[in-house]
Amino acid sequence: ECIGIDAGGTLIKVVYKERDEYLYQTFLSNEVEKLVKWINEWHPNAKLKITGGKQENISKLLHNPHELIDEFEATTIGIKEVLKRAELYLPEKYLLVNVGTGTSIHSMIGENSERLGGSGIGGGTLMGLSYLLTRQKQFEEIMLLAEKGKRTGIDLKVRDIYEGDRSPISGDLTASNFGFLERMTGEELQEDILACLVGMISEAVLMMVMPFAKAIESSTIVFIGSTFHNNALFKKQLQRFEDLFELKLHFPFNGQYSGAHGALLY
Numbered sequence: 001e002c003i004g005i006d007a008g009g010t011l012i013k014v015v016y017k018e019r020d021e022y023l024y025q026t027f028l029s030n031e032v033e034k035l036v037k038w039i040n041e042w043h044p045n046a047k048l049k050i051t052g053g054k055q056e057n058i059s060k061l062l063h064n065p066h067e068l069i070d071e072f073e074a075t076t077i078g079i080k081e082v083l084k085r086a087e088l089y090l091p092e093k094y095l096l097v098n099v100g101t102g103t104s105i106h107s108m109i110g111e112n113s114e115r116l117g118g119s120g121i122g123g124g125t126l127m128g129l130s131y132l133l134t135r136q137k138q139f140e141e142i143m144l145l146a147e148k149g150k151r152t153g154i155d156l157k158v159r160d161i162y163e164g165d166r167s168p169i170s171g172d173l174t175a176s177n178f179g180f181l182e183r184m185t186g187e188e189l190q191e192d193i194l195a196c197l198v199g200m201i202s203e204a205v206l207m208m209v210m211p212f213a214k215a216i217e218s219s220t221i222v223f224i225g226s227t228f229h230n231n232a233l234f235k236k237q238l239q240r241f242e243d244l245f246e247l248k249l250h251f252p253f254n255g256q257y258s259g260a261h262g263a264l265l266y
């Protein structure tokens with residue numbers, strides 16, 4: 001019996017097989033004792049294939065036989081299994097963007113993959129800034145609030161600058177995230193602040209990855225990572241740009257388990 005574990009900065013993702021079916025589990029990285037208890041209780045003899053930034057940390061807490069696997073290799077192996085299971089058939093060449101605590105960007109060209117870059121702006125930024133701006137700490141709560149929020153009056157749009165005059169780009173584009181100081185009263189609603197925050201992070205991520213897509217001459221971008229898990233708003237914010245920039249964006253089901261799938265298959 002084998003278990004694939006992707007121990008990330010925020011979440012520990014687990015994939016294993018039982019009666020030919022994949023089963024999935026998630027634990028918080030700061031509640032690692034729950035993972036240890038689960039393994040000791042249910043899988044005391046399983047071989048663990050561990051990847052992710054906290055792999056060493058976890059391997060020290062468990063007595064099971066284990067193997068440590070490079071996280072970028074695990075992700076790029078695992079994405080293929082995730083796509084197959086999601087029945088998503090993509091071109092030979094695409095950009096893989098993992099928006100976890102931070103963000104990492106990989107080119108996928110046939111059997112070859114390469115890590116092209118990364119950024120500290122990711123799901124962790126959403127959590128940290130949400131806390132600083134609104135004192136909210138729960139991911140689900142933050143996203144529920146953000147779904148209800150409006151971005152007018154906090155974000156400065158192109159049309160807010162041109163004020164009815166003809167603008168060279170769409171008036172609906174963001175000219176400055178959180179830039180409408182003139183309109184701010186200090187009484188902004190939490191839900192509006194969080195909607196703007198999700199907007200800023202999705203726009204920052206998209207603008208950052210676009211030149212990489214151009215560099216590999218691909219318009220297909222696949223987003224994975226738990227930041228998109230149950231997160232219609234993030235997807236919607238990114239999809240707004242599909243037509244404008246002639247991109248095809250994908251958010252495969254269970255994408256956040258790519259690393260754990262890859263570790264298991266390794």
Ligand code: ADP
Nearest residue numbers: 008009010011099100101123124139225226227
């Ligand atoms: P990592 O591998 O770095 O832990 P993930 O792909 O697991 O990254 O994504 C972590 C991000 O997912 C968090 O920063 C947060 O934005 C989001 N997230 C989704 N669900 C949760 C949750 N239950 N608790 C905390 N963060 C969550």
